[in-house]
Amino acid sequence: MNKRIILNYAIGPVGSGLLSLISLPLITWFYSAEDIGRISIFQIYINFCILLFCMGLDQAYVRDYHESQNKAELLKNLSFPIIVLTIIVLLGVLLIFPNFISSHLYDINSIYLSSITVLAFIAAVISRYLSLILRMQEKALQFSMSQILPKILFLIFIVNVVVFQIARDTNSLVTANALSVIAACLVYIWNTRHELKSALQSRINTEVLRKGFIFGFPLLFSSLAGWGLGVADRLFLKNYSTLSELGIYSVTMSVATVATLFAGIFNTIWAPLVYKWQSTQGIEFDKLNSIAINVVAIVYFIVVLSGLFSWIVTFFFPAQYSNIQYLLPACLLAPLLYTVSEVTGIGISLSRRTVFTMFSSLIAMTVSIAVCYFMVPLFGAKGAACATVLAFFVFYIARSEFSKLLIPEFNFRSIYMATLLILIVSIANLFLTDILRYALWIILLFIGLVIFKTPLSQVQDYCSNYLKRKS
Incomplete structure (x- = not known):
């Protein structure tokens, strides 16, 4: 492409x-x-x-x-x-x-x-x-x-x-x-x-339909579980909190969707591109492992920067939406973790064992429902954000581990620590004071500069070469 x-x-x-x-x-x-x-x-x-x-x-x-x-x-x-x-x-x-x-x-x-x-x-x-x-x-x-x-x-x-x-x-x-x-x-x-x-x-051609059902029908349950994973927060807010809290949370999720443009572009082209590689030139596992690290690096810095500058968003909305600044990093991380799982879990689709995607979704949906049940009545939108980001983290880990089980050449465990760090701070961001929040995000920024030194060097080299060609 x-x-x-x-x-x-x-x-x-x-x-x-x-x-x-x-x-x-x-x-x-x-x-x-x-x-x-x-x-x-x-x-x-x-x-x-x-x-x-x-x-x-x-x-x-x-x-x-x-x-x-x-x-x-x-x-x-x-x-x-x-x-x-x-x-x-x-x-x-x-x-x-x-x-x-x-x-x-x-x-x-x-x-x-x-x-x-x-x-x-x-x-x-x-x-x-x-x-x-x-x-x-x-x-x-x-x-x-x-x-x-x-x-x-x-x-x-x-x-x-x-x-x-x-x-x-x-x-x-x-x-x-x-x-x-x-x-x-x-x-x-x-x-x-x-x-x-x-x-x-x-x-x-009934054979085409039969083959399609064999591959796709397990994905129905997987997709419905994934749907439940993605909407349990809002359904619990509707039934156990208020429509106002649901509105504030929905606006935050919409802001997060705008901010995850990278994820939307990537999700559109990723799976068809890998299927095309498989049917034409075969899969290069080192290449996919490298792509996974680069994707996690991008996700890491997007979330860290959102934590540092989310206060800017409040200027564009009425005063009743001020909590958006606290909700945004967690709401942003959830769909980005899904994008990471599209890379780390690609082995499931390549091996046509789509039932493992269903298992991943069911496990994560269970986590989402359980956390929503306890936290939404107490914390409203903040509880929903906590439940969602935890559930998507579980989904990402489960999908990655099933992918490695099916195709051992994949090895994504080295990036778990980076995603765990931003998960912990995104949840803490919901409940801590402003001083502590900003201190944690600044610490994570410097940690990222160290652990993602190689991807950052590659970006720097690319930009330098590009500027040289233009001059």
Whole structure:
């Protein structure tokens, strides 16, 4: 994968992140924390629908894409049954229980909210498969543009709400998010229209579907466990704390998502790239071990710097969101640990033993639920942040150890200490005084300069050589 393609892939996460950076403070000034908490639940269940209805076949499509001789047939057999099932089930629920979805998700009885939510869920499942087509064909720019457009439309909608004094309530916020998802689906359909036409004309092959289920179905349970791992914090906040605490926590997680642009870009290209290496040139284990160290170094310094400068974020939000500065390092570390596990756990996918990803997710989800149960009622958002980062650390360790068990050539244990250090300080950051917090982050900064001396030297050499070429 050349630099141009990587840069084109980067446009999507970076553009989306920048647009979120604009829209996120805007909605906190004009919408209540409770409404923002409801939108967090909306986003949680969109991801749930994608995982549940795709049944792991989306991941089977990624896994078999480069090895398939008939990619249109692969797409048809692994996507069309899923899309039909999604439409039948969700429309059936809406017709039989018209208020169920809105009352369950938003604590509001509204047929309109249920209807617009169902349309968004269906569009999200369709978009999942269509985005994979662009991703696997390395149509990076189209893939990125499809990610950015919904953010632009969402921002335009929110601006119109403010300018034209439309009601600033749950209805307008859910509508804005739902229309963004639906718009993304329409753009994906246009960008993949030729592939969809070929897929429609291809034949049904039950063997392709059977093989896809063998690989993907265990990943359904793994993915659902991973979903539970990722959302237990917000579900516990909704049920055992307040919607206001949920809103503050959700905003922090959104800020953390903006800050993890590196993770978004990396996660998009990593697995398909390694599968391509395996099918063409074979796997170089020393190379993967070196990549893991470099990724951990980047994660380490991102979290340390966020701990030192998180106070800046508070200037962009109302006073009720001041706790963001304490929550941010832990909320930032959790998704970054997932990115590290994508590298250290790649042996599971390469060996096709996806059941071990399910075990990792179940173990981590158990940790998340247990810690949330004890800490969320006592500490609210801080307890949720603690539970999430601990659970993702357990997930990363379990996935790494299973990967090494399956492919002994992988050896990532040397980087455990660095991730453990930032885990401990990120949790301490939730409860310590400002002086102690800053002292710990400064100490970690100097420790990082020592233990990551080699990656930092490589970056310095690269920058020096680049400047020499330019001069």
